[in-house]
Amino acid sequence: MSAPRGIDHLVLPVCDLDAARATYSGLGFTCTPEAFHPFGTKNFLVQLQGAFLEVLAVHDRGLYPPQGPEDFSFPRFNDGFLARLGEGFSMLVMDSRDPGADRASFLDAGLKVHAPFSFGRDAVLPDGSSARVGFDLTFVSDPGLPDCGFFTCRQQHTPELFWKPDYQRHANTAHSVRSVVLAG
Template sequence: MSARGFDHVVWAVRDLGAAPRFMERLGFRVTPRARHPWGTENHLVQLDGFFIEILGIGDETLIPEAAGDTFSFGAFNRDFLKTREGASMLVMESRDPAADRRDFERAGLHVYAPFSFGREATLPDGGIRKVGFDLTFVRNDSDPAHGFFTCLNRYPDTFWSAEYQTHPNGVTALESVVIVCDEPAEQHIFYAAFTGRREMRATSLGITLETPRGRLHLMPPAAFASLYGIDAPEIGPGGSAIAALGLRARDRTHLAQTLREASFDAVEAPEGLVLPAGDHFGLALVFD
């Protein structure tokens, strides 16, 4: 089993006009809106090998329902947004979808039918290029509220853009994904299979797993509040929430100045400068 780094996170929002404007105020470069044939629409924030997919519902009448072993990306995010906004899905990179499937099945995980799609992407100069992806959806029985899949990017040279990856705020890469959960140890089996990393570091603050691109932190609410200086998201018994993304900046002083000039009140915390999730579409952003 080979290790997988984080590929992207799906950030589901109800207002697909306001969320990209929020990210632009933070100093990010945001791609033009793209549309999926199954009714969802998105904007992307590209970093170094990782991207944030800001996703909304465009045309609900186009959304197919899940049936049998077929996972419905559109229906899952539509239903997620009925109760909250925030990070709805975690995605790991793929080099071989068939190998991903074998790994997940050997680990005893439920794997859905293979899914592939392509679309057109708008480049910074206005040009149009084809992009395509092969997705392997898998279920986390310990966290059914979120979606999980691996993604093989079939045309990386046309997908990634140095211009879109250059942000005025100086943010360059993903540092970490933070998940708040009642019992981090109960997530061990799933995340070992999902990331291909069996070695995890356990402390009184939770579990940390190093991937080839970004760290995964699993922690209880009290640990999150201590490390990030803000209230943890509310979770029910046995529940989980993708609470925060940690992002690396070239110059923290410049980043802090960008936030002040945009009238954002960031919280100074042990893990970095934190923008709480409350008024920011359900996902905290942490800058280091």
């Protein structure tokens, strides 16, 4: 496999996004405005330096795209995670510079690799304006960890459209994700 990858973000599905926002804000985190995915989920982010927490909820199951045999369904995976396990840490997302190379590396490692997936959404900036941000995702599955999803994420937009210092300042002084431990 290729060189170690950095952590892009952690996906944390919740049942009630507003209640989660109140909890995270109460813990001293600055939360981004709510954003909507075109495939039926919504989120807010806790941006740190170089990584972020994606706090995610179901918005509209009617927007879930059809799922073919090679597809990975991000909304269905997280909806199922909530139904089986409740709120928690569902997905580890590593950064990417080249989705094609990610795919080849994962195939070489013998992992189940799903069809490439790209999407865009609007992001609300600190000044209230919005910008279009986009992402290229490469999903893999590990049968040994059926309740933890993995994918790489390449941001299509310039970093200035996504990473905002106003969203990275937290009253609790949190500034980074140093490591992630998975326990089964």
